[in-house]
Amino acid sequence: MYDELRKIAPVDGVVGNMDEQELRSILPPKLVVEHEGARIGMVHNGGPGAGRAERLVERFPGCDAVVYGHTHIPEARQLGEVWILNPGSPTERRSAPHHGMIVLEVNGGELDVRTYVL
Numbered sequence: 109m110y111d112e113l114r115k116i117a118p119v120d121g122v123v124g125n126m127d128e129q130e131l132r133s134i135l136p137p138k139l140v141v142e143h144e145g146a147r148i149g150m151v152h153n154g155g156p157g158a159g160r161a162e163r164l165v166e167r168f169p170g171c172d173a174v175v176y177g178h179t180h181i182p183e184a185r186q187l188g189e190v191w192i193l194n195p196g197s198p199t200e201r202r203s204a205p206h207h208g209m210i211v212l213e214v215n216g217g218e219l220d221v222r223t224y225v226l
Contacts (some may be wrong), residue, residue: 124152127218149174161187182208184223198226
């Protein structure tokens, strides 16, 4: 599936706890990507809820946004100038109040964050 996505467009990602061995062998646990002047940090598990945003900002210095997953609970907020983003899940709500997803667009270094409740 990952290779199929890469045939359509550039794809960056990090390994998650439910990923198959093939993905575990090619995806990093943590990643910073730069796009049009914006730096975006990615990690699967953001850690415990208490202090999570602060830890993520510290773990990814100089990033404009940090995207994490694992909890399936959507989050889109700013800590100072840094966006802390968890898209939730469009398919497995688990303990989240609703299904969710995020579209993050970068235009000239400016971030446009749109959240969707499904």
